[in-house]
Amino acid sequence: MxxxxxxxxxxxxxxxxxxxxxxxxxxxxxxxxxxxxxxxxxxxxxxxxxxxxxxxxxxxxxxxxxxxxxxxxxxxxxxxxxxxxxxxxxxxxxxxxxxxxxxxxxxxxxxxxxxxxxxxxxxxxxxxxxxxxxxxxxxxxxxxxxxxxxxxxxxxxxxxxxxxxxxxxxxxxxxxxxxxxxxxxxxxxxxxxxxxxxxxxxxxxxxxxxxxxxxxxxxxxxxxxxxxxxxxxxxxxxxxxxxxxxxxxxxxxxxxxxxxxxxxxxxxxxxxxxxxxxxxxxxxxxxxxxxxxxxxxxxxxxxxxxxxxxxxxxxxxxxxxxxxxxxxxDEKPEYDKEDAKTFKDVKGDVTFKDVYFEYEKDIPILENINMNIKSGEKVALVGPTGAGKTTIVNLLSRFYRIKSGNIFIDGTDINDVTLKSLRKEVGVMLQDPFVFSGTIMENIRYGRLSATDEEVINAAKIVRADDFIKDFNDGYNTYLNEQGSGLSVGQKQLISFARVLLADPKILILDEATSSIDTETEALLQEGIEELLKGRTSFVIAHRLSTIVNSNKIMYVGDKKILEEGTHEDLLKVKGLYYNLYKSQYIEV
The missing domain is CATH 1.20.1560.10 (ABC transporter type 1, transmembrane domain)
Structure with a gap:
């Protein structure tokens, strides 16, 4: 743009x-x-x-x-x-x-x-x-x-x-x-x-x-x-x-x-x-x-x-x-339609139908994107940098308006529901973690103010954030300065992860959620993530293919389209783009 x-x-x-x-x-x-x-x-x-x-x-x-x-x-x-x-x-x-x-x-x-x-x-x-x-x-x-x-x-x-x-x-x-x-x-x-x-x-x-x-x-x-x-x-x-x-x-x-x-x-x-x-x-x-x-x-x-x-x-x-x-x-805000409905009892079925999107006029970023995701499925988006993976999940959260096509959740067009109810059901773990000035407890509770201290601590334990938080003198009451100075990028990612988890969304988006976390912590975190993803629809964007091999669907995004789709084993058999990407990370296939 x-x-x-x-x-x-x-x-x-x-x-x-x-x-x-x-x-x-x-x-x-x-x-x-x-x-x-x-x-x-x-x-x-x-x-x-x-x-x-x-x-x-x-x-x-x-x-x-x-x-x-x-x-x-x-x-x-x-x-x-x-x-x-x-x-x-x-x-x-x-x-x-x-x-x-x-x-x-x-x-x-x-x-x-x-x-x-x-x-x-x-x-x-x-x-x-x-x-x-x-x-x-x-x-x-x-x-x-x-x-x-x-x-x-x-x-x-x-x-x-x-x-x-x-x-x-x-x-x-x-x-x-x-x-x-x-x-x-x-x-x-x-x-x-x-x-x-x-x-x-x-x-x-x-x-x-x-x-x-x-x-x-x-x-x-x-x-x-x-x-x-x-x-x-x-x-x-x-x-x-x-x-x-x-x-x-x-x-x-x-x-x-x-x-x-x-x-x-x-x-x-x-x-x-x-x-x-x-x-x-x-x-x-x-x-x-x-x-x-x-x-x-x-x-x-x-x-x-x-x-x-x-x-x-x-x-x-x-x-x-x-x-x-x-x-x-006077900048036009992202308001709801007058007759917008409130999402209730969301299951998590997601459908993209002929979605076309552009940031600048006549310069397409995504063309003819189609996908059908069933409730509870784990979908991985892979592909080269700049292919549009993050853009796809941003459209699902309605961070941007699509040029044409439709996106449905449980058969309902996301433009027909209130933005608040939509984003309550779609949790996003962004690629760049952000920590606000305030205590660690306040940062994790940011997405659900009604959460109890016990619920906050439990969310932190699931994502392994509790391991380093309890080492601070003030624990969860430790005050963080602007942008979380004093914390490592990995620690900020874990706090952001706990924040999303606490909101308890039906659809979870993980955009390079573990990119700044060390290998040992990531291995422990994966256990918590797998437990968390049970019963939820999830979209995972990751460059480390080891974290997404067990996905129900893997979609290779490139050239403004979804070029390949299938399970890890199916895509390896095809020996196409995903095969080459996987082979570049692992010598033996």
């Missing part, structure tokens, strides 16, 4: 969509009461702040010329109380919206992670896991500011802007019109750079994704890196990715910086025009107090415009991340 790499920019599969912004607002709906209260507090704070210039005008035009000390004391006290009130209101608003913003981030991260639990395997096969991780963590975190402050501040700034214009109009209609001259110019500047900003932030998000993917890959492969002394080469790659990321960031913020200087320049010009028109053009109609008050209102007028400009920059940035977040959130 074509796989996006750490040095390949991700292309968005969907274009710019304002619906994403609507969806973001939808996440705010459950917190509308707190948001409404925050907006009211913000408006109250803005309204109180507008009283300041009126106080200044009264002091300059009335109290100072008349030497009204008591009046000045009252105005000064009122001025201090105004700013104390604003500080208290702002503190409460910031705390409330901070809490709301973080709650929304938790909700979005929950929905994204939930969808990632259901998307099919080909989603993970087609991109580095670091590029998925960056969406769940970094991109969603980048929305914090716009959710905590952005939208509430936008509403408050818009209302403050309108109220400021009203206050200015009461003082002087003519000066108000002069002030508004700069607005069309500012809008023209912002609209002219909008598309360039969006493209710049999309490129930045791609470079950040690439960097995160490489870091994730490097950490996972650090043992290989150090064993091959690849540190210098890897640092060169890392520095190149960092440079790409830095260059993209500089390009994006350079466009952002066009907005703030534009607002500052236009605001300074408008204030200069106020002085010119107020002193030279509108002679005799404007007092010093009115001019000072009006200039104060002009500064207040441009403050929310600056905030709106900053919000605009933040929104353009956020949209680049939202597009990628919602793209992942």
């Amino acid at each position: 074509a796989r996006n790499k750490y040095n390949v920019d991700e292309e968005l599969e969907t274009g710019f969509n304002l619906g994403y912004l609507k969806r973001l607002l939808g996440y705010m709906k459950p917190y509308k009461v707190k948001i409404f209260i925050s907006v009211l507090l913000m408006l109250l704070s803005s309204s109180i702040s507008l009283i300041g210039p009126v106080i200044a005008k009264t002091a300059l035009d009335n109290y100072i010329p008349n030497r009204n000390i008591n009046g000045l004391i009252v105005l000064s006290t009122l001025y201090v109380l105004i700013f104390i009130s604003i500080a208290i209101i702002m503190r409460h608003r910031m705390f409330t919206m901070g809490e709301v913003g973080q709650s929304i981030l938790v909700d979005m991260r929950h929905d994204l992670f939930k969808n990632l639990q259901y998307v099919p395997f080909n989603y993970y096969d087609s991109r580095p896991h670091g590029k998925i991780l960056v969406r769940v963590v970094n991109y969603i975190n980048s929305l914090s500011d716009i959710l905590s402050n952005g939208f509430v501040n936008l509403i408050a700034d818009m209302v403050t802007l309108i109220m400021t214009i009203i206050f200015m109009s009461f003082l002087s209609i003519k000066l108000t019109l002069v002030t508004l001259i700069g607005i069309p110019i500012l809008l023209a500047v912002m609209l002219s750079i909008k598309n360039a900003q969006r493209r710049a932030y999309q490129k930045l998000s791609s470079k950040q994704s690439n960097l995160n993917a490489y870091i994730h890959e490097s950490i996972n492969g650090i043992r290989v890196t150090q064993s091959f002394s690849r540190k210098k080469e890897n640092m060169n790659i890392y520095e190149e990715l960092c440079t790409d990321c830095s260059d993209s960031w500089m390009k994006a913020v350079s466009l952002n910086f066009l907005v703030w200087p534009s607002i500052e320049t236009i605001s300074v010009i408008s204030i200069s025009l106020i002085y010119i028109f107020g002193i030279l053009v509108f002679k005799g109609g404007i007092s010093v107090g009115l001019l000072v008050a009006f200039i104060s209102y002009v500064w207040i007028f441009w403050a929310p415009i600056t905030n709106i400009g900053n919000f605009y920059n933040t929104l353009i940035n956020a949209m680049a991340y939202l597009e990628r977040i919602f793209e992942a959130m």
